[in-house]
Amino acid sequence: MKKPAVLDIDAILDDRGTRIIVCCGAGGVGKTTTAAALGLRAAERGRCVVVLTVDPARRLAQSMGLTELDNTPRLISESDGGGQLFAMMLDMKRTFDEIIEAHADPERARQILSNPFYQSLSSSFSGTQEYMAMEKLGQLRRSNEWDLIIVDTPPSRSALDFLDAPERLGRFLDGRFIRLLTAPAKAGGRSAFRLLNAGFGIVAGAMTKLLGAQVLTDLQTFVSALDAVFGGFRQRAELTYKLLQAPGTAFVVVAAPERDAMREASYFVERLAEERMPLAGLVVNRVHESPAATLSGVRSAAAAEDLAAKGEHELTAAVLRLHTGRMQLAAREHREQEHFVSAHPTVPVAQVAAMAEDVHDLEGLRRIGELLANAPG
Amino acid sequence: MDSADTDWDGVRLHVVTGKGGTGKTTVAAALALALASGGHKVLLVEVEGRQGIAQIFDLPPLPYEERRIAVAPSGGDVYALAIDPEEAMLEYMEMFYGMRRAGRALTKMGVVDFATTVAPGFRDVLVTGKTTEAVRRRGKDGKRVYDAVVLDAPPTGRITRFLNVTQEVAGLAKVGPIKNHSDLVHGVVKSPETAVHFVTLLEEMPVQETLDGIAEVRTAGLATGGIFINMVRESLLPQATLDAAAQGRFDIGDLALGLKSAGLADGADATSLAEGLAEEIVEHARRTELEQQERESLGEAALPRYELPLLTDGVDLAGLYELAESIRTQGAA
Incomplete structure (x- = not known):
């Protein structure tokens, strides 16, 4: 495999110009742990860091000495060099509610917050979490209280949802359907459908038939009430999007050396390039290497056979078989990464060796940070 | 069936x-x-x-x-x-x-x-x-x-x-x-x-x-x-070996002899290869031990379990x- 450039984590963390690091990648590859480990390392190198996670894993909170994380940044540790580590977990409903409360008058806010469609949108719309993560990121950045913000992206159906969320919400708000629903309210008409054309008549009829009249009324109330605050939404979403494109941002794509995860990583790298988002590199977690790599899997297997045939050194034969399995695994992982490297030869890579145990404490996070910083490419 | x-x-x-x-x-x-x-x-x-x-x-x-x-x-x-x-x-x-x-x-x-x-x-x-x-x-x-x-x-x-x-x-x-x-x-x-x-x-x-x-x-x-x-x-090693290895104990001398017998290495080479392999075994044993703990945790759910290789x-x-x-x-x- 052509050697990719090595991702220099410390150079990124030490660069005071780096203000935002976004960890993205498929689900289950250790994104959140990577984000936390980067945060701790940066703090111990003197940065004032906040890690924004969307992962509700209690274990991560516990590893940072908290029973649980919430929507407010909590101080995790302070280092001698003046660095500080804060962590928080995104509460998307809370964040959404706060935006509504901040941008609508109390009566309108009350209407929105109690509307069933708002409750559905704010707690389970597949793009809401992504959107609110962006919103929170923007808020943290504007507060200027931290000189480095590290965020991990939601475990979405597709890793790309993170980038698409603002656009999708925008599309929803700009949709003809929404405009039709809001139009009568703006015109001050009492009957929602009186002014509408025949085409919409069919639609409204179908909607009523499908969902029942109450749904349509709720929906309309919701849309017209929310309409008032929408302008601000999109504007801020665009600002955050631009912030992500700015030079102070570094995207770190996280993967595991498995087919799906590497494929998703490829996808993401291409997508970031399309969106002109600054990519720092790829972190490959849980890589299996062998401390006895000089002995190939094939030779090891043959030797095990040989010993078995001779009927001696049973334990050595078992050890050799295990070694063969390990070398096969390493070879497969290597192949999966090769696809990525040949498709994206300029992307710096850092490999992190698989650890026997999950991270339980700051010491564990620190070790991951060390592995990241001293990783082979 | x-x-x-x-x-x-x-x-x-x-x-x-x-x-x-x-x-x-x-x-x-x-x-x-x-x-x-x-x-x-x-x-x-x-x-x-x-x-x-x-x-x-x-x-x-x-x-x-x-x-x-x-x-x-x-x-x-x-x-x-x-x-x-x-x-x-x-x-x-x-x-x-x-x-x-x-x-x-x-x-x-x-x-x-x-x-x-x-x-x-x-x-x-x-x-x-x-x-x-x-x-x-x-x-x-x-x-x-x-x-x-x-x-x-x-x-x-x-x-x-x-x-x-x-x-x-x-x-x-x-x-x-x-x-x-x-x-x-x-x-x-x-x-x-x-x-x-x-x-x-x-x-x-x-x-x-x-x-x-x-x-x-x-x-x-x-x-x-x-x-x-x-x-x-699958674990190919006897439980006693795994238990000892999980504590970091594994007999390198015996392994080196086995490697020699298999014609893989001699002398100092055999020892250094055995050390590398022993490191692998210790890691493997620790993981096996953790896996066993996880198996026991899953047992709490009292549901049928199936293991896929x-x-x-x-x-x-x-x-x-x-x-x-x-x-x-x-x-x-």
Whole structure:
């Protein structure tokens, strides 16, 4: 495999110009742990860091000495060099509610917050979490209280949802359907459908038939009430999007050396390039290497056979078989990464060796940070 | 093996969930193959728009229609369906209301997009609706068209909400056809014909998530199925050796002699190779020990457990059949 450039984590963390690091990648590859480990390392190198996670894993909170994380940044540790580590977990409903409360008058806010469609949108719309993560990121950045913000992206159906969320919400708000629903309210008409054309008549009829009249009324109330605050939404979403494109941002794509995860990583790298988002590199977690790599899997297997045939050194034969399995695994992982490297030869890579145990404490996070910083490419 | 001998006799809808990265789709596919073997007809359903089934069976992307994708060992067919919520909604409207024209108008206006993305409760109803329809469907002879349906479901974190459609939709649609439809879906999902299986690895996070998921599914009054422990590595070493190695004790001298006898290395080379291998063994022993702890944690759930071997060469079609065979010999299908 052509050697990719090595991702220099410390150079990124030490660069005071780096203000935002976004960890993205498929689900289950250790994104959140990577984000936390980067945060701790940066703090111990003197940065004032906040890690924004969307992962509700209690274990991560516990590893940072908290029973649980919430929507407010909590101080995790302070280092001698003046660095500080804060962590928080995104509460998307809370964040959404706060935006509504901040941008609508109390009566309108009350209407929105109690509307069933708002409750559905704010707690389970597949793009809401992504959107609110962006919103929170923007808020943290504007507060200027931290000189480095590290965020991990939601475990979405597709890793790309993170980038698409603002656009999708925008599309929803700009949709003809929404405009039709809001139009009568703006015109001050009492009957929602009186002014509408025949085409919409069919639609409204179908909607009523499908969902029942109450749904349509709720929906309309919701849309017209929310309409008032929408302008601000999109504007801020665009600002955050631009912030992500700015030079102070570094995207770190996280993967595991498995087919799906590497494929998703490829996808993401291409997508970031399309969106002109600054990519720092790829972190490959849980890589299996062998401390006895000089002995190939094939030779090891043959030797095990040989010993078995001779009927001696049973334990050595078992050890050799295990070694063969390990070398096969390493070879497969290597192949999966090769696809990525040949498709994206300029992307710096850092490999992190698989650890026997999950991270339980700051010491564990620190070790991951060390592995990241001293990783082979 | 006769179907009457399996652990999930009478279950027609097998919902397969698991944390991301545990191989949920692979297990769902292998389970479908296992259930089909012996001349049965099984539908494998995908709902997240990933085209994971197509990738595993090495096929071009699946359209929104049921098509045969594999033949099971000793006869039997696996059909696959990748559900597209938008298509499902249009089909649904046409089927129940004959509203083809309105359906097109709705699509044009973005209503379908709206209903299927903004109100996920609706999307889930459509997806589970389509799935349960396949479960209930009967042929001209009055028999069920599919002997079983396997659903490659959303991850553990979302599974209860996904299946608990009535509750999700109740807040939005209090009356009307969607409500009636969701009640119908709920009838199937809550019946003894449905079981929710969990896929996990022997690692802390997936195990914890599995236990949380099982508790959630139980609280929601849904039937739990089995736990499929995926990617299990067999341990070739005697327990005593593993126990000692987990404490960091492993006899390098003896290993070096063995290496010499096998003609792999001599003298100092043999010792340094033995040291490298010993390091591997210690690591392996520690992991095996942790895996055993995770196994014990999973035992708390008191559900049938099935262990599926790690396929060192990755999952290909042959590997899938191997997993299906393993599922059958363990009695899960």
